[in-house]
Amino acid sequence: MLLQIFFAFATLSLVAVGGATAVLPEMHRLLVVVHGWLDDATFTQLFGLAQAAPGPNILAASIMGWRIAGLGGMAVATLGMLLPAAILAWYVAGATHRMRGASWLKPAQFGLVPIAVGLIAASGITLARASTTDWLTVVILVASFLFVWRTNRSPLWVLAGGGALGFLLL
């Protein structure tokens, strides 16, 4: 069982270009439809919980592993999700280090930057659309955007402010 969980998440790990939200449909297919380890409602609830909590969204895998098979399940789900991608990243980092003298390497890497930055913007826009429900949330959104864009102060202020305003006024 634990081995099965490990391989399910390891498979997900290697197709997870773009992180957890990108593999959500495939994760649902494997865990709910193929293996029947979780029902629909639990799957959705756990994913929502992982989104609301701080930290990498990929931890959704850990929490689902825990629900499926306790602490052992959490350990193998987390390792399955992280290990293959981490090993790949390790060797790619080594390869770029070895080729650091190549004149085409820096420009080639820089060619990927707009995609990374664009996808960060896209995730922010998706998050904004899902979380703005009335004028007050739009005000918080714009204020947070301007604060982080125009100042170098810690973004913690806007998260704290957003949480406090939400608690008091929403």
Next chain:
Amino acid sequence: MSDATTPPTRLGLFLGYGKMGLLGFGGVAAWSRYVVVEDKRWMTEREYAEVLGLGQILPGPNVGNTAIMIGRRFHGLPGALLATGGLYSGPLCILMMLALFYDNFGQEPGVAQAMQGIAVAAAGMVVATALKMGQNLRPPPELIAVGLAAVIAAAFLRLPLLLVVAILAPLGIWLSVRRAFGEAK
């Protein structure tokens, strides 16, 4: 912004990644850049962006991939393990506590509202971070177009990210390499 950077100690690497993990509401991408480039200044905007570009097209969480690569760059295998451990251990504990109480958690008055306020603020932060990176990096117009195409494809057309990356990565690399060698002539 000055370009002076200071490499992290092993402890600094662990704590810096711990900070990103614990504060990373709505994903850790924005906090990762803030800690590495603005707060601790381990790398310049450009150096960080190059690592992030690779982390993005590799499978797996992009910040998790950059944790491995940045940890390796400064402290080899121990660095990669410390950065990764810092990134995941804190949030994992929080998530376990939430999961233990999650039947009650959402019902507490004000909790859902506060979480929504945080989510909205985090969304503003994430968009602003992308804009800031774009401004600091000053990519040439054709690469700005690639970035905007990524935004439209992912946020508005909702295309699978694997498809977006498979199409735009070769295009971005080709445009960027072509410009570099075109200028060198």
